[in-house]
């Protein structure tokens with residue numbers, strides 16, 4: 001199936017059914033596709049006839065596009081192919097059917113949306129794209145989390161990648177009927193335990209993922225650091241760079257924006273123009289889809305940070321003021337010494 005979107009194509013994979021592949025190089029933060037659902041229905045189980053009726057009610061080519069989608073359920077489990085397709089593909093979202101027109105219908109009942117193109121993206125525990133809901137329009141936006149070179153498979157994640165390997169495996173087998181063979185997983189071909197080297201690799205990955213999941217609760221954040229001059233100037237930057245390295249190793253770029261943005265802010269408070277420009281531009285690039293107000297704010301600041309940011313070089317200035325005070329005290333103390341000595345002499 002060919003897509004008119006030049007950024008990706010849908011192709012057969014060797015062992016995952018169809019998949020989504022980059023048709024050209026895609027930059028971090030770049031839009032891959034915005035898509036409307038083929039169908040959207042309340043979460044839950046319905047009689048077979050209801051699923052069949054839903055499929056029959058769809059106009060062509062939406063109906064045949066829906067029926068061509070992946071279905072990991074057997075006919076014994078789901079006699080209606082529409083039901084199997086919904087269970088294999090539906091992306092959950094919470095909507096309020098009584099919401100006021102023009103307001104996002106957030107809060108209320110869980111629904112599942114099926115998206116004929118976005119749902120072709122297979123799973124990885126280190127996904128290179130993420131999704132964002134527009135609950136008012138019911139569209140899903142897929143965007144790149146890191147650079148994706150032409151020909152690479154586009155993977156999203158079907159679960160919280162911070163979960164340990166064993167829980168990820170159980171979830172994927174139960175709900176999607178496959179064993180993940182991404183670089184962060186280890187597959188057991190039979191009931192035998194994992195090989196010692198696979199166990200060790202998975203243990204390292206689990207530990208890193210758990211550390212990243214806890215990071216924001218256990219490490220110093222920009223805001224606290226910004227007001228606390230007793231802390232070293234580079235403490236947040238150093239720790240955030242460590243987090244970004246763990247993120248890179250685990251392919252968990254879905255977590256990176258907070259760290260990148262806070263590093264940019266640290267450099268702003270330190271009055272470092274070059275580093276602020278570097279990290280600020282990265283923040284703009286990564287936030288354009290995920291958090292447009294943040295991207296807009298940084299774009300504005302980047303024009304002339306020294307003039308446009310209230311907090312520009314604040315920490316640097318505080319350090320200069322306290323150094324001056326210290327110097328003055330030292331001078332006063334020193335100038336007192338001759339008198340003291342003189343008096344004693």
Ligand SMILES: C[S@@+](CC[C@H](N)C(=O)[O-])C[C@H]1O[C@@H](n2cnc3c(N)ncnc32)[C@H](O)[C@@H]1O
Nearest residue numbers: 016017018070072089119120121122123176178
């Ligand atoms: C939402 S569909 C993804 C698209 C699907 N491959 C297709 O042909 O339409 C989910 C199904 O794709 C397959 N799949 C997704 N990710 C996979 C992976 N990493 N390894 C093996 N199979 C995968 C499984 O059969 C799963 O039930």
